[in-house]
Amino acid sequence: MFRLSFRSGGDAAGLPRRLVWGIALGQLIAWGTLYYSFALVIGPMADELGWSRVDLNAGLTLGLIAASLAAIPVGRLIDRHGGRWMMTAGSVAAAVLLVLWSQTGSLAGFYAIWIAIGLTQACSLSEAAYNVVAANAGDYRRAIMGITLITGFSSTVTIPFITLAVELLGWRHALLVLALIQLLGPALLYWTCLRDTVSGRQKLARQPEGSAAAYLPLADAFRDSRLWIMAACFGAQIFCTSGMTFHIIPLLQERGYEMALIAGLLALHGPSQVLARLLVVLLGKATSTATLGRLSFGMLVVAMLLLCLGASLGVPGLVAYIMLYGAASGLVIVVRTTSTLEYLGGYGFGTAAGALAVVTLLPRTGAPTVIAALWEVIGSYTPVLWLIVLLLGGGTAAFWYISGRRA
The missing domain is CATH 1.20.1250.20 (MFS general substrate transporter like domains)
Known part of the structure; x- marks a missing residue:
């Protein structure tokens, strides 16, 4: 324990x-x-x-x-x-x-x-x-x-x-x-x-030879390519998770699933999230931020692919989606925090996290509305899901790039 x-x-x-x-x-x-x-x-x-x-x-x-x-x-x-x-x-x-x-x-x-x-x-x-x-x-x-x-x-x-x-x-x-x-x-x-x-x-x-003025200026952060690369990867993730929070129930209802079954499936999200975090706590320093980030982004992509194919995979596919999605979304919060510290820590964590919050404002606040508008135009959630998969693929590539550059 x-x-x-x-x-x-x-x-x-x-x-x-x-x-x-x-x-x-x-x-x-x-x-x-x-x-x-x-x-x-x-x-x-x-x-x-x-x-x-x-x-x-x-x-x-x-x-x-x-x-x-x-x-x-x-x-x-x-x-x-x-x-x-x-x-x-x-x-x-x-x-x-x-x-x-x-x-x-x-x-x-x-x-x-x-x-x-x-x-x-x-x-x-x-x-x-x-x-x-x-x-x-x-x-x-x-x-x-x-x-x-x-x-x-x-x-x-x-x-x-x-x-x-x-x-x-x-x-x-x-x-x-x-x-x-x-x-x-x-x-x-x-x-x-x-x-x-x-x-x-x-x-x-x-710290030895420390200086109270050691943080880099805020203006430099917005000229730093690392901030924009992180905005690309975590913006895609935020768009996915923010959008799915508000649309997963109508999406599953569109596919003909009863609300009782949907509620049971969604109940698996919390335990899978907690189990993934517990595993990483137990592993301690055995997993780096780069490894954890690559794993969590990969799991998100696979989870959304399972949701895209859910009509043919049935309930087992949806269970796999919920478990993978819950585990990935539980880990990516920590990855975003530790990535900010490791890749942009020279600006101070609060400054860097604030800059990242500003440049990812649109996907955070606009995802539910954008997905709803696309659904209205297309008449189905499936093409929207494939778009999210493409966005997450780009976000995953961006994280691999910045984590490899850090190494």
Whole structure:
């Protein structure tokens, strides 16, 4: 049985274990309160307020755009000053915004709230957390994998709870409960568990011949071919995973599968994701970022090919697709983080991750709409799936290129 025990990059004894568990539990809760809650609340909101699903989903899109655009300034601040204050303040602000969301009756107000929630996501979710880990855990790759292993259970834990709260209390009171959980969970965990952490710049300054000005300028990042190569590979991956999140159910219904079977198949996604991460944690340093990335991109391509051929392969083919897709999507999150550290770390993790978020903004926010538009024009999902396979093939080639260049 593995233990979340890591060598320290900071000063305080026992910091890495406290840091990893604090961030992991905070992220597990926050993904539920600030992301999964949206899909569970908009149905009752639409029924009560009379707004369309398109109107409501536009709020989520605005939040994603705000989070992506805020990624650079937030990342640079965490690179300079550390993440304790930023992540705590973001979590407290998110709790306040959940209260405001519970009182909303205006579509314009709802959009403003979700733009602000997007800003708090930039301050307190994945990239901010990984920035802190990279500066304070000796084996940051294993630490990040441990965190994602725990947060992989977020949907399993939070979705049933939020669903029950909405059913019992109504969506407005359910959001008030989530606001309290956000305040007593992530906000309190980050304030206590990130104590004594250092920033990436402070870590550099403490190294032999280190310099607090050692990071390269932000402007250089956008002229760096490595950023654009990474944008090509992870943009393709983000387009695939973002699009499939919203279209896999109607796609399988188009092929004649019953909802009960679809739900059973999709239930395999979480366990396969967690199992893949657990395997990598157990392997430790035996797998490099290059190997893990090539494997995960290859699995994504094979998974989408299986989905393309699903009509002829039947249920066994769909099971294989879900297992491969879940495992690959579980690993590629870690690959994206560690690739940013290894290939663009000279700019500071927060700056590099923010730049990558900005240049992949369109595939992240536009994939569901683009796929829906193509389906409307073509009348079938199958040609769209083949297009995704081609995009992933190009993304895989881009990752092989940059990882080979690094070696």
